[in-house]
Amino acid sequence: MNVLTSRWLPHTIFALAAFATPLVFSGNRYFAFIVGITLLSVLWATGMNLLYGYTGLMPLMFAGIAGISAYVTIGLSAAGWSFWLAMLVGSIAASLVGIVLGLPSLRLRGFYFTLCSLVIQSVITLAFVYFVNLTNGDVGISHIPLPELPGGGQLTGTSYELVLAALTVIGVVVLTLLVESGFGHRLIAIREDDGLAETLGINVTRQRLAAFFIASLFASIGGALYAPYVGFVSPRSFDVLVSLNIWLMVAFGGRGTIWGPVVGAVILAPLPFLLQDYYMIKDVVYGLLIIGVIVLLPAGIVGGWKRKAAAGEPAPDVAQKTAPAR
Amino acid sequence: MTLLDAKLVSMRFGGVVALSDVNVHQEAGETLGVIGPNGSGKTTLVNVITGHLTPQNGAVLFDGAPLLGRKPFQIAAAGLTRTYQSVRVFSELTTRENIATALLDAPRPLPSDGVAETAEWLGLTPRFDARAGSLTLYEQRRLEILMRLVQQPKLLMLDEPVGGLSSAEVRATINLLSELKARCTIFVIEHTMKVIRELADRVIVLVAGEKIADGPPAEILSDQRVIEKYLGSVDA
Numbered sequence: 379m380n381v382l383t384s385r386w387l388p389h390t391i392f393a394l395a396a397f398a399t400p401l402v403f404s405g406n407r408y409f410a411f412i413v414g415i416t417l418l419s420v421l422w423a424t425g426m427n428l429l430y431g432y433t434g435l436m437p438l439m440f441a442g443i444a445g446i447s448a449y450v451t452i453g454l455s456a457a458g459w460s461f462w463l464a465m466l467v468g469s470i471a472a473s474l475v476g477i478v479l480g481l482p483s484l485r486l487r488g489f490y491f492t493l494c495s496l497v498i499q500s501v502i503t504l505a506f507v508y509f510v511n512l513t514n515g516d517v518g519i520s521h522i523p524l525p526e527l528p529g530g531g532q533l534t535g536t537s538y539e540l541v542l543a544a545l546t547v548i549g550v551v552v553l554t555l556l557v558e559s560g561f562g563h564r565l566i567a568i569r570e571d572d573g574l575a576e577t578l579g580i581n582v583t584r585q586r587l588a589a590f591f592i593a594s595l596f597a598s599i600g601g602a603l604y605a606p607y608v609g610f611v612s613p614r615s616f617d618v619l620v621s622l623n624i625w626l627m628v629a630f631g632g633r634g635t636i637w638g639p640v641v642g643a644v645i646l647a648p649l650p651f652l653l654q655d656y657y658m659i660k661d662v663v664y665g666l667l668i669i670g671v672i673v674l675l676p677a678g679i680v681g682g683w684k685r686k687a688a689a690g691e692p693a694p695d696v697a698q699k700t701a702p703a704r
Numbered sequence: 705m706t707l708l709d710a711k712l713v714s715m716r717f718g719g720v721v722a723l724s725d726v727n728v729h730q731e732a733g734e735t736l737g738v739i740g741p742n743g744s745g746k747t748t749l750v751n752v753i754t755g756h757l758t759p760q761n762g763a764v765l766f767d768g769a770p771l772l773g774r775k776p777f778q779i780a781a782a783g784l785t786r787t788y789q790s791v792r793v794f795s796e797l798t799t800r801e802n803i804a805t806a807l808l809d810a811p812r813p814l815p816s817d818g819v820a821e822t823a824e825w826l827g828l829t830p831r832f833d834a835r836a837g838s839l840t841l842y843e844q845r846r847l848e849i850l851m852r853l854v855q856q857p858k859l860l861m862l863d864e865p866v867g868g869l870s871s872a873e874v875r876a877t878i879n880l881l882s883e884l885k886a887r888c889t890i891f892v893i894e895h896t897m898k899v900i901r902e903l904a905d906r907v908i909v910l911v912a913g914e915k916i917a918d919g920p921p922a923e924i925l926s927d928q929r930v931i932e933k934y935l936g937s938v939d940a
Contacts, residue, residue, distance in 0.1 A: 563804065563808060564808055564809070566797070570795070570797065571794060573756075576777045577776055578777075578806050578855070579780035579808075580777055580809050582777065
């Protein structure tokens, strides 16, 4: 199949952009760092989209799960483990915790689940502060060593950003494959009407918990890579504001679309850096954005655009004769 | 062959008795109608049998296997499915996507030519690419039935299948359902006596959670007790 007509064309363009941008900014560490954080944000937003966009649950403990993975990975690395093995174990451990934290979703819907996840996030943050010997409490952990490379040396600079780019591209491709699979269709059915989905034979519990595991993997892998990349973590690095930021990227770009959260992250992740000189109004800008999205773009940028495109189509009665079989 | 056998089913919500020692028995191929005033426990009975509610007492056998304690998705997999009193489809998805969703976890999915034939029979083929929420109520009712039929159920429980339809649509639905009897066994709750009279082989009457009558429609609908307690002078 020709790449230009393939359904993977957007992914190809995204991959090229993801790998080219760190190279373009390799001369300026500050800009390169913004690119790296943006790539991580795309990975996180893509993971949250599986839950918020496709399963219909707003998980505000997302950053907490990333934090658990980060602390476990740091701890195991400090104990002499290879970073990569520590990241694997940390991510899987945090994702299993993610399943447990997803259990309330079996009973709670919509706003009530969101509220519950907010409480869970607060408890995780308190735990990060409380278990000082594991997390160094509010002081945080600094001078986190960079991941080692197999041939000797460390993952640093532009090569770190390229690894982040690779994982982000893999994340977007994985989400696309999941969403187009039977698993994705089951999640959409659960999002639309979980009772009806169950009546049609779908094991709602199992699918929901699987979604939590996979979304938590996105959070955890991002969290494990975040810590050495930034070099410093504290409970603040994984608090509810971080969860809300990721949520805003998903909602702003368009939940339930592959590219919406990517667009949202690319626009919103660099914003705090660009607004650094206006430190005082940064939070105000964020607050206004949240309100603006809810009022003006309930389906997000990409979602709103898709809705407009659908509204421009001829009425179904006209379309039915010419509509191609999908 | 006995398909459904519910024995001494009792369901209470706090102090309210919704079902009290109800026995329901249905043979394969037999169309069973359920009538009764609002709040008499008809939908509760369906909810208990399909695993949405757990009764305090009783036993339900379907196709020889006990159902109580099994989850709705497991009961669906066993070949027992239901529709809802207020129409329920995935309204944001297209008709085609609704059908595809019904096929996802069906243990005996209808092959695609069978799906096409059934959709054609129900008159939904022209609406395949329309959003289900944009269909008329009558189309949504037929889509609900199509989504069950692609799973080739052994027993289909319909909860007021003509609720909200015009009299012409009721007529057409009765014709569809009488043809449907050849495809699977039907259990139907209805307030519209025309549906019961024309379709049911046997009728049970629930009043305040108790079964007060059970027999052929002609006999039941002229039973003095049923007329007093439920029908009154009104024949809808």
